[in-house]
Amino acid sequence: MTLERPDPATVFDEVTSWKVRSRSDCHVEYQCELLSYSGNGACDCPDFTMRFAKLLGQGITPEQALERKLVDNRPGYRRSDALRCWHLVNAFTEFEHHLITVFTNVKKKTGFEARD
Numbered sequence: 463m464t465l466e467r468p469d470p471a472t473v474f475d476e477v478t479s480w481k482v483r484s485r486s487d488c489h490v491e492y493q494c495e496l497l498s499y500s501g502n503g504a505c506d507c508p509d510f511t512m513r514f515a516k517l518l519g520q521g522i523t524p525e526q527a528l529e530r531k532l533v534d535n536r537p538g539y540r541r542s543d544a545l546r547c548w549h550l551v552n553a554f555t556e557f558e559h560h561l562i563t564v565f566t567n568v569k570k571k572t573g574f575e576a577r578d
Contacts, residue, residue: 477560480553494553503550510547518545 478497484490484507498504499518505511517527524544527533533544543551 477557480556482549482552485548492549494550496550496553496557499545502545503554505547505549505553507547507549510550514545514547 478495480494480496481491482494482505484492492505492507494503494505496503502518502524504515504518513533517532522530522532522545524542524546528535528541528544535541535544539546539551543554546554
């Protein structure tokens with residue numbers, strides 16, 4: 463059995479704004495804003511809107527939501543992803559890949575090496 467990586471998120475407007483294709487309908491894309499809710503991010507999909515937006519609007523953190531059992535700790539997700547939909551998790555993953563690429567290019571251009 464081979465696992466295929468879903469279509470990655472694509473930068474929409476700026477590096478913190480991504481469009482992510484729906485898993486159930488390839489013709490639908492959702493908008494993910496990574497800086498919303500103090501860096502938790504927000505998505506315009508029904509899952510985020512119905513499950514997570516209200517908690518985040520009340521100032522509840524992912525850690526608090528897990529401790530209070532307001533959400534389940536989903537297998538394969540980081541604890542910091544507790545209040546993120548699938549689209550946000552993918553947008554953050556692509557954002558992280560983008561940052562690594564940028565840092566790698568800066569390192570090549572400047573010769574900068576991180577020191578311990």
